Amino acid sequence: MAQEGTSTSPGSPEVTAAELAECRADRDPFQWDVREDCQVRQILDRIADKWSLLVIALLDEKKLRFGELGREIDGISKRMLTVTLRNLERDGLVSRTVYPEVPPRVEYELTALGRTLLATTQALVTWTEEHQDQIAEAREAFEAANADPVAG
Amino acid sequence: MAQEGTSTSPGSPEVTAAELAECRADRDPFQWDVREDCQVRQILDRIADKWSLLVIALLDEKKLRFGELGREIDGISKRMLTVTLRNLERDGLVSRTVYPEVPPRVEYELTALGRTLLATTQALVTWTEEHQDQIAEAREAFEAANADPVAG
DNA sequence: CAGGATCCGAAAGGATACTG
DNA sequence: CAGTATCCTTTCGGATCCTG
Numbered sequence: 569m570a571q572e573g574t575s576t577s578p579g580s581p582e583v584t585a586a587e588l589a590e591c592r593a594d595r596d597p598f599q600w601d602v603r604e605d606c607q608v609r610q611i612l613d614r615i616a617d618k619w620s621l622l623v624i625a626l627l628d629e630k631k632l633r634f635g636e637l638g639r640e641i642d643g644i645s646k647r648m649l650t651v652t653l654r655n656l657e658r659d660g661l662v663s664r665t666v667y668p669e670v671p672p673r674v675e676y677e678l679t680a681l682g683r684t685l686l687a688t689t690q691a692l693v694t695w696t697e698e699h700q701d702q703i704a705e706a707r708e709a710f711e712a713a714n715a716d717p718v719a720g
Numbered sequence: 721m722a723q724e725g726t727s728t729s730p731g732s733p734e735v736t737a738a739e740l741a742e743c744r745a746d747r748d749p750f751q752w753d754v755r756e757d758c759q760v761r762q763i764l765d766r767i768a769d770k771w772s773l774l775v776i777a778l779l780d781e782k783k784l785r786f787g788e789l790g791r792e793i794d795g796i797s798k799r800m801l802t803v804t805l806r807n808l809e810r811d812g813l814v815s816r817t818v819y820p821e822v823p824p825r826v827e828y829e830l831t832a833l834g835r836t837l838l839a840t841t842q843a844l845v846t847w848t849e850e851h852q853d854q855i856a857e858a859r860e861a862f863e864a865a866n867a868d869p870v871a872g
Numbered sequence: 873c874a875g876g877a878t879c880c881g882a883a884a885g886g887a888t889a890c891t892g
Numbered sequence: 893c894a895g896t897a898t899c900c901t902t903t904c905g906g907a908t909c910c911t912g
Contacts, residue, residue: 607852608845609770615844616768618761618885634894645886650895660858671893672892681854688847692767693760695840700759702833706812770905786874797906802875823873824912 614659619644619652621689624678627662628686631677661685766811771796771804773841776830779814780838783829813837 615621622641626632632640638649653676656662661682667673678686767773774793778784784792790801805828808814813834819825830838 607855608848611848611852611855612768612773612844613770616764618765621764638894646895647887648885651885658859658862659855660862661855666894669893670892672895674894681851681858684851685847688844691843692764692840695837696760696763699833699836700763703759703763703811703813706833707810710810710812798875799907800905803905818874821873822912824875826874 611659614655615685615689617652617655619648620656623652623656623676624661624682624686624689627676627678627682631675634674634676637676656682763811766807767837767841769804769807771800772808775801775804775808775828776813776834776838776841779828779830779834783827786826786828789828808834
């Protein structure tokens with residue numbers, strides 16, 4: 569573990585295409601390449617970062633404006649909507665179109681790449697929907713088993 | 721957005737089976753049920769919480785002990801391994817077996833539920849591996865386009 | 873060996889005010 | 893409208909020490 573070793577880089581999470589090649593190599597054949605410095609982790613963090621998946625899901629329907637997304641996604645702050653969209657745009661999953669009008673209008677829509685991701689994430693959502701009852705059961709069982717027997 | 725409305729519950733992220741029913745209902749037919757208070761978000765947060773997916777991937781091979789997992793997952797701290805395993809156990813994705821020996825031995829393995837999740841997440845990892853080059857390109861293009869033209 | 877408890881720095885994220 | 897910049901609170905997570 570990382571108890572004493574300080575070889576992990578806490579700095580920039582950026583990974584360039586050049587680094588990917590060697591990152592892909594020298595792994596156990598069976599294991600995913602999911603070390604901290606690798607892409608899988610980067611992408612996973614992106615789609616799982618609390619809002620991205622929601623934005624992608626919404627943009628599947630139709631292109632939406634900044635404010636529309638904000639109103640659609642209950643609970644998100646203006647700040648987080650901005651950073652989420654920037655990250656998605658940066659990864660080429662969402663495109664941003666600014667119309668030189670006043671007041672300004674900015675529309676976001678999925679790229680082709682973004683649509684392929686959507687298909688995959690939908691499988692995950694489907695899995696969750698199909699198993700949420702089992703998970704809820706497991707949680708209740710776990711809670712019951714670990715209910716403090718002393719304080720009761 | 722949540723600028724003035726304070727209806728969002730910042731407290732416990734717990735959801736019981738009872739709440740799920742109504743959570744599933746009254747949604748736009750096309751949209752996933754991914755509000756903060758719903759399961760999809762809960763599960764997503766779980767599998768994306770930096771270590772869970774890695775643990776699940778490792779346990780696919782064979783059951784492993786606490787220390788083995790720690791040594792296998794480079795960069796994880798003892799504390800995070802513990803909380804990660806507890807969460808997975810709580811959700812019924814991983815089972816924990818304690819052998820009454822001394823020194824103690826604890827083995828973790830995937831449950832049937834955990835294995836079905838693995839299959840799904842693998843699709844996501846596959847997608848990432850297949851598209852990481854495109855994403856890397858997009859990032860470099862984005863970085864180039866947004867390179868501060870003044871400070872240059 | 874397998875953790876639990878505690879402390880504390882780092883990072884995420886909301887609220888607010890301001891801008892083109 | 894669509895952000896940006898700043899402040900400030902909450903959360904995450906590593907380090908350390910302790911226990912069965």
